[in-house]
Amino acid sequence: MSECLQLTLCICRIAAYTCFRTLCCKGPPSPRPEYDLVCIGLTGSGKTSLLSRLCSEATDNIGPTTGFSIKAVPFQNAILNVKELGGADSIKKYWSRYYQGSQGVVFILDSASTDEDLEMARTELHSALQHPQLCTLPFLILANHQDKPAARTTQEIKKYFELEPLARGKSWILEGSSVDNMDAVKQSFTQLIELLEDKDQDTGRI
Structure with a gap:
């Protein structure tokens, strides 16, 4: 076999191997x-149940969160480390101590609650949206318990909470939710991830 033919075959083998590596051996995916x-x-809004279901954990015998808990919620394109704060009156006054280091906010309200509790949720959301450590962060607001007959619609919540004037200039999402429709909940969190990615890109351009 001539040297020219051997060289040609060698080049072909290298090209074939390179093509195989490119198509089939891409290596481990980049970390999320x-x-x-x-x-x-507030207590009873369903924070723990929704987060547990997102993590495929059992939701039997779930009680109110005392203090805080942290869950790593996996998605295809990101991992959300969610610090859930208890909603009892004795805990709410300490919420701001746990805001530092947050990159985004999830606010969950009971859309089927009493008018009194809804007003309390409105007050807490207004306070969070205006807090110095949260006011520039992306917000996901979930109007939970949409499966209950007394649930207010997202349009009713938006109007009652005065979200459009309050959150003007902020990145925020308002969606309905319930534990019976986790696909919709996952989609809402996916939208939040997109806002977080956009904020990362904006920060990188500064």
Whole structure:
């Protein structure tokens, strides 16, 4: 076999191997970005149940969160480290101590609650949206318990909470939710991840 033919075959083998590596041996995928979120809302809003279901954990015998808990919620393109704060009166006054380091906010409210509790949720959301450590962060607001007959619609919540004037200039999402429709909940969190990615890109351009 001539040297020219041997060289040609060698080049062909290298090209074939390179093509195989490119198509079939891409190596491990790049690590998913992680974002630290704070999750707030009154007791009974369903924070723990929604987060547990997102993590495929059992939701039997779930009780109110005392203090705080942290869950790593995996998504295809990111991991959300969610710090859930208890919503009892004795805990709410300490919420702001846990805001530092947050990159986004999840606020969950009971859309089927009494008018009194809804007004309290409105007050807490207004306070969070204006807090110096949260006011520039992306917000996901979930009007939970949409499966209940007394649930207010997202349009009713938006109007009652005065979200459009309050959150003007901020990145925020308002969606309905319930534990019976986790696909919709996952989609809402996916939208939040997109806002977090956009904020990362904006920060990188500064």
